[in-house]
Amino acid sequence: MRPALITILPMLAAAVLVMVGGERMARRDLETRTAADRGRLLDFDEAFRTELARLDALYLAHLDDLTNAALLQKSDEVSKQAANITGVRQIRIFRHKGKDLTIRGSREIRRLPEIVLKDGKRPLDLNSASVLDPAMLDVPLPAAGKWLPTSDPDLRLHCRTPQGGLLMVFLIDFRAVHVSTAIHLASWIQTPLSPLRESGERVVIESTASGELVSLGPQQHGPAASIIPIRSLSGDWQLRAWDGLVVTRSHDPAVITLALTIAVLLLASGVMLFLQQKRALKLAAERVSFVNRVSHELGTPLTNLALNLDLATECLTARPQESLRRLRLVAEEIERLSRLVANVLTFSRRERDTLILQPVLCIPADIIQSVIENFRPALERRGIVIETHVSAGETVLLDPDALSQITGNLISNVEKYATDGRWVGIRCEIDSDFLTLEVRDRGKGIPPGARARVFAPFERVLQATNEGASGTGLGLSIGRDLARRMGGNLELLETTKGASFILRVPSPPPPAIVSSTDAT
Amino acid sequence: MTILIAEDDPLTLDALATCIESEGFTALRAPDGKQAIDLWRSEKPDLLCLDIMIPHIDGYEVCRRVRASDRTIPILFLSAKNQEIDVVVGLDLGADDFIRKPFTRREVMARIRAALRRRAPEGESEHFRLADLTVHPSSLLAKRDGKSIDLTPREVSMLRLLHKHRGEPVSRDAFLDTCWGIDYFPDSRTLDQHILLLRKKIEANPAEPQIIRTVRAVGYRFD
Numbered sequence: 001m002r003p004a005l006i007t008i009l010p011m012l013a014a015a016v017l018v019m020v021g022g023e024r025m026a027r028r029d030l031e032t033r034t035a036a037d038r039g040r041l042l043d044f045d046e047a048f049r050t051e052l053a054r055l056d057a058l059y060l061a062h063l064d065d066l067t068n069a070a071l072l073q074k075s076d077e078v079s080k081q082a083a084n085i086t087g088v089r090q091i092r093i094f095r096h097k098g099k100d101l102t103i104r105g106s107r108e109i110r111r112l113p114e115i116v117l118k119d120g121k122r123p124l125d126l127n128s129a130s131v132l133d134p135a136m137l138d139v140p141l142p143a144a145g146k147w148l149p150t151s152d153p154d155l156r157l158h159c160r161t162p163q164g165g166l167l168m169v170f171l172i173d174f175r176a177v178h179v180s181t182a183i184h185l186a187s188w189i190q191t192p193l194s195p196l197r198e199s200g201e202r203v204v205i206e207s208t209a210s211g212e213l214v215s216l217g218p219q220q221h222g223p224a225a226s227i228i229p230i231r232s233l234s235g236d237w238q239l240r241a242w243d244g245l246v247v248t249r250s251h252d253p254a255v256i257t258l259a260l261t262i263a264v265l266l267l268a269s270g271v272m273l274f275l276q277q278k279r280a281l282k283l284a285a286e287r288v289s290f291v292n293r294v295s296h297e298l299g300t301p302l303t304n305l306a307l308n309l310d311l312a313t314e315c316l317t318a319r320p321q322e323s324l325r326r327l328r329l330v331a332e333e334i335e336r337l338s339r340l341v342a343n344v345l346t347f348s349r350r351e352r353d354t355l356i357l358q359p360v361l362c363i364p365a366d367i368i369q370s371v372i373e374n375f376r377p378a379l380e381r382r383g384i385v386i387e388t389h390v391s392a393g394e395t396v397l398l399d400p401d402a403l404s405q406i407t408g409n410l411i412s413n414v415e416k417y418a419t420d421g422r423w424v425g426i427r428c429e430i431d432s433d434f435l436t437l438e439v440r441d442r443g444k445g446i447p448p449g450a451r452a453r454v455f456a457p458f459e460r461v462l463q464a465t466n467e468g469a470s471g472t473g474l475g476l477s478i479g480r481d482l483a484r485r486m487g488g489n490l491e492l493l494e495t496t497k498g499a500s501f502i503l504r505v506p507s508p509p510p511p512a513i514v515s516s517t518d519a520t
Numbered sequence: 521m522t523i524l525i526a527e528d529d530p531l532t533l534d535a536l537a538t539c540i541e542s543e544g545f546t547a548l549r550a551p552d553g554k555q556a557i558d559l560w561r562s563e564k565p566d567l568l569c570l571d572i573m574i575p576h577i578d579g580y581e582v583c584r585r586v587r588a589s590d591r592t593i594p595i596l597f598l599s600a601k602n603q604e605i606d607v608v609v610g611l612d613l614g615a616d617d618f619i620r621k622p623f624t625r626r627e628v629m630a631r632i633r634a635a636l637r638r639r640a641p642e643g644e645s646e647h648f649r650l651a652d653l654t655v656h657p658s659s660l661l662a663k664r665d666g667k668s669i670d671l672t673p674r675e676v677s678m679l680r681l682l683h684k685h686r687g688e689p690v691s692r693d694a695f696l697d698t699c700w701g702i703d704y705f706p707d708s709r710t711l712d713q714h715i716l717l718l719r720k721k722i723e724a725n726p727a728e729p730q731i732i733r734t735v736r737a738v739g740y741r742f743d
Contacts, residue, residue, distance in 0.1 A: 295600075306625065307625055308535050
């Protein structure tokens with residue numbers, strides 16, 4: 001998992017980023033604008049203004065009625081009437097003659113500001129109180145009255161002078177007025193708005209006081225194309241209209257292709273890196289294992305050398321025959337170590353590409369016989385019968401060291417892995433300039449599933465500790481490599497019992513020496 | 521004392537057995553795990569030396585089976601497997617020691633003696649005295665002034681023979697018959713070499729031996 005984390009995943013992330021960036025770079029948005037229908041908008045504007053004006057007039061008419069009622073009727077009755085008019089919280093009546101009068105309107109929880117004349121009663125809370133000029137009693141106001149602000153932005157004063165020397169002041173809660181107006185408009189607006197809705201216009205109607213009343217059409221982009229302000233008693237309104245916008249999106253195929261190519265390359269690089277890293281890790285593990293195996297393989301012969309040399313020295317004078325026997329065993333073990341070192345060196349040279357064969361004139365039978373004789377004591381100690389048919393007695397041109405090494409590795413495998421068979425057959429002959437060497441045993445053989453990999457370096461078919469045999473896993477790999485470098489091959493034959501390896505390499509005869517007398 | 525060696529390499533098996541026998545032990549040779557188990561059951565050896573990679577039943581399994589029924593017998597692994605995990609597995613299975621190949625004769629014999637000593641603590645076993653030297657046969661040790669001296673079974677046998685015949689000369693033949701056995705035909709130089717080595721070990725001054733005195737033309741004597 002770890003190699004994937006540092007190879008494939010970052011590359012995958014980079015590929016995704018490249019694809020996202022590429023898509024953004026390749027994106028082409030074509031905006032098609034459709035102008036808002038000004039005619040329909042203006043028609044609606046007119047209808048909306050008319051309705052707002054009607055509502056303003058209606059409200060003022062109610063205030064007229066209330067003014068007249070205050071002049072003619074009792075306070076209680078006026079109060080009831082005032083409670084029915086939206087937003088009227090209080091009516092204050094100031095006279096030159098007589099006491100000031102206060103009529104309560106619709107119920108209000110919060111504390112209302114006091115309304116007093118400047119020279120009159122001193123208000124309790126001077127900051128919130130609305131103090132009027134007493135001159136207003138004498139100067140007649142317009143028939144539509146006069147609007148004055150209060151300390152509370154939601155509350156406003158509507159002043160009227162229905163008679164000389166009488167000032168009537170209405171305290172109006174415009175928040176309530178706005179709410180009522182918005183409720184009314186929300187139902188009223190559906191009919192006049194239908195032409196705009198049906199034509200798919202993008203329109204927003206909003207008030208500074210009560211916020212958005214209606215929004216038509218899809219989401220609006222950017223500043224509005226038309227803004228129509230409308231002022232009324234119930235607040236400032238705004239009609240905002242946007243042009244129609246259709247965005248058509250397309251992608252530049254060249255940029256997308258480029259991004260896709262880079263992304264695929266990144267991913268491929270990630271996979272390559274992953275595989276390479278996996279291979280490198282496997283190779284490193286194999287090398288560590290190889291070093292361990294080599295040191296393991298060195299252990300037994302070195303022990304045998306140490307023990308036998310010690311024993312040989314001990315009985316050198318007392319029992320010279322025993323000493324000699326021990327020294328012969330030492331020589332055998334040195335031979336075993338030499339084979340191991342030769343294999344390691346050959347493998348190392350092959351890895352560094354410095355392995356060069358040197359064919360010379362030699363007699364294959366002598367080489368093979370010599371190897372067999374080297375192995376004979378060890379094989380006989382293990383009870384292995386050696387059967388040989390070595391007939392390659394001609395002088396041929398090949399690398400004797402390579403032939404010796406291949407033969408040694410094949411016989412060594414019999415010694416290590418086929419002791420149970422108690423037999424090894426070695427056949428060697430030369431036919432049609434080809435040397436054939438067959439090493440056959442009657443051991444356990446090689447399982448069918450392992451036949452393909454026995455020639456791979458570091459591979460060992462029998463790895464369990466109870467197999468009783470170890471090895472570097474290089475013998476057959478080196479054998480086949482040397483055989484191929486010699487122009488031939490080393491193969492595993494199909495057998496019913498045991499294993500049989502066959503080496504076939506070209507063995508050309510020595511070049512003919514033509515003397516000058518023969519030439520003439 | 522009998523030592524069982526389970527080792528598949530014939531050369532190692534032979535050399536190790538010879539080394540062990542030369543110190544007076546009896547060596548049992550097992551070329552594979554199956555024979556090792558059979559010999560252990562039939563011969564009841566005093567110590568096992570096991571290689572790990574041996575045919576049929578590997579050394580680990582032999583150790584496991586032996587330990588299942590005998591928790592005290594010393595078991596030594598002698599293996600070319602040299603990774604830490606191999607040692608840990610071997611010791612976890614109940615082995616007393618793990619000797620990595622390549623090893624020398626002196627190293628392996630010292631470890632075998634040490635394992636046998638650990639099995640038989642000196643205080644609990646029989647002992648005999650030769651002058652100021654106390655010999656503990658079962659732990660292969662001699663002690664003088666609190667200082668321990670390593671002995672081989674043959675050396676213990678030689679000292680025991682001298683102790684048994686205190687004040688009498690012990691002939692060279694008696695030494696060879698008793699300490700080497702009737703199947704072994706060592707020459708007289710072998711005995712001389714052993715006496716020389718033994719004196720170096722146990723005598724306070726080997727040039728003037730007080731424990732093993734030479735009786736000219738006969739043999740040796742302890743007074």
